[in-house]
Amino acid sequence: MMQLPVLKITAGFALAALLLVSACTSSDDNSSGSGSTTNQSPTGIWTGTDSVTGLSITGYIDSADEAVFMRSDGAQFVGPVTVSDSTLAATLTGYADFPNTFSDNSTYGLGTLNGSVTAGSTLTGTLSFTTNGGTAQSGSWSLNYSTLSTLTSSLSSVTANYTDSTTGSTITIDGNGVMTGQSATYGCVLNGSITVSDSSYDVYSVAFTWESCTGTFAALNGVQFTGLAALNNTNSPNVLTIAVAGANSTSKYAIVLSLSAS
Secondary structure, eight states: OOHHHHHHHHHHHHHHHHHHHHHHHHHHHHHHHTOOOOOOOOOEEEEEEETTTOOEEEEEEOTTOEEEEEETTSOEEEEEEEEETTEEEEEEEEEOOTTOOOTTSOOEEEEEEEEEEETTTEEEEEEEEEETTSOEEEEEEEEEEOGGGGGOOOHHHHOEEEEETTTTEEEEEOTTOEEEEEETTTOOEEEEEEEESOTTSSOEEEEEEEESOOGGGGGGBTOEEEEEEEEETTSSSOEEEEEEEEEOSSOEEEEEEEEEEO
């Protein structure tokens, strides 16, 4: 007679344990069913057009999601992008290509880019931008992933002597990524560096300053420029395109260098 209560208690615990396991399993299944999705990667080189202006757009995005979008009129739109699933968003600073200005004679402004990205395929977005002179601009970008993206990157690939026709600069990059150069036209002396962001992609990080500039370019003396670069080694000679922006106490500046290897 003393055994019956023991058997009832044991059965009770067994039933409770079974219900608990069942509840946990059900909870785990629900969690698994609502698991997080994988964000699409925007890293790479993107090319296409802005249907509003009719101008071509080239974008560089590194593995840290820092982006530079260059319009064929020289304007740059710079800032970090964020991606949730396939939705892309960015707050961008826009710059006129020095020494040029926007239509209202302003040199920079702020904007947003909202759209979507499919890794290794397409990037679309709507640009809403207002210059610091108060002029609103819009854009509608449709970009495709460039095959140059997967050429990989290395310091040995960019080690060379280069010439930039726009500034008259001669720039040397050594095997350690050290950049030195000088402009015969404006006297600018360049010192900086180029580094590999992610060797799987043809996107580099660049930082440099100019000193001793004269004339129009004197405004750039001491400005710390940072940005991104990409090497096109399908050309002969190779072309290294550098897009950088910087600021001092009086203004903001951006410039694109198209460097031909010699």
